[in-house]
Amino acid sequence: MLTRVVRRVVIAPAVVLLAVLMWITLPLWLLGAAALSPLLPGRWRALRLAWIFVVYLTMEAVVLAVLLGLWLASGFGRRIRSPYYEGIHYDLVQGVMWVFFREAKRVLKLTILTDGPSPDAHPGVPILVACRHAGPGDSFTLIHALMHWYRREPRVVLKDTLAWDPVIDVLLRRIPASFISPDPAEGDDLESKIALLASGLDADDAFVIFPEGGNFTPERRQRAIDKLHRLGLDKMAARAEAMTNVLAPRPGGFIAALDAAPEADVVLVAHTGLDHLLTVGDIWRELPMDKRIVMRWWQVSRDEIPESREERIEWLFGWWEHIDAWIEDYDGHPT
CATH class of the missing domain: 1.10.287 (Helix Hairpins)
Known part of the structure; x- marks a missing residue:
């Protein structure tokens, strides 16, 4: 407080x-x-x-x-927090995103491309968006895409450290969003926060979560692998070691959102162009001058998603392996 x-x-x-x-x-x-x-x-x-x-x-x-x-x-x-003022705040977010990305694309020569079918391939249903997390700005780029290109109202799970930005702090406490701490001590409370935010989605909503829990770095990747070993999940750890571009996903929050929104389809999002920026020096040298950001979308109908927790964890790991392979292939053969 x-x-x-x-x-x-x-x-x-x-x-x-x-x-x-x-x-x-x-x-x-x-x-x-x-x-x-x-x-x-x-x-x-x-x-x-x-x-x-x-x-x-x-x-x-x-x-x-x-x-x-x-x-x-x-x-x-x-x-x-009435529906009238909530709509005004969403319009404000959309306007801010439009202005900032217009200037970024103009001044910094940024290009943002989307690949794959539109997330609205199945209109009239809410969506749960699970995105790869790497590099600065990917969450803002994703929200921009959802609001401007796909006309969705996002509900976002984000780290509480972002609340030190005063606009984010005020604005995202007036529309559906959840600031969470990466501290594992929160345990079930974290999942309950996610479930609460994912409840009651309508056809225009998009619930956004980053299952990796943080930006990709080699150190975080190794910590995620070590944690799987400590939990006795050696097969999962071996699969995580084989993924070189993403962190092993943390399934708890994602599964809580699935349970809370049983009518929602799932959209998986990969991107490249903002990764490999791990230090302040990297950001200064490379970001964000003359960059091309490519976002790849996959939409999965709800009836294609397994029902049991174990099968859902396997399903999510499989998709993260697919995302890792897409990044590897795209970085090796950019078009």
Whole structure:
């Protein structure tokens, strides 16, 4: 509770103040970035990234002001979670995503491609979206795709550390979303949170989960393999060792969502273009200049998904092996 007060009372006003100061001193920042650009790899790298930071910080400040206005208009928050205001907040998310990705694609020369059948191959049913997690920005790219290209209203499970961004903190507490801690001590409570969020999906909803539990790194991959060995799941550990591009999925949350939404189809999502960015140096050298992000979708009808827990774990591992093979093949033969 104390950390939420700090985010709302200290960090959010600080972001608005920083945005104002940035615009007051903007010519100096742009001149400095332009002067640095010839010294850095890439075409106008510093200047282009500086402009994206300006756009991001400006949007943060503007959205915080809009969110405050909506809170006041809703009777000091009394009606803020009503269907009417929920729809307004989803529209706000969609608008923010549209502006930011439009600028990112224009300034940073990003290209986002989708491969495979549309997730709406079976319209009129909710979907559970299980996505590979690797590199910065993949969750935002996925939400952008779901809202703009597939007209879905996402319900997202995300780490509680992301709540330190004041817009994410405020906005995602007004629409269906769940901040969870990766701390395994949460145990069943974590799965109950996921099940609650996945309940009551309608035909326009998309429940989003990242079964790996975190971005791919070699260290996390090895820890996941070691954990399977400690649990006596040596066959699963061997399968996880054979997957070199993804982490072994954690099935508990995904299965809880399946049980809570028995009418939903499942969409599996792989992507490439944002991976191999493991350190700050990697991000500075490669992200996100002149990148092509490819997202591959597979939709599985509910009647094709096994019923028992053991069969579902096997099914999920099989799909993660398929995703690993797709990434390996695509990275070796990009088109």
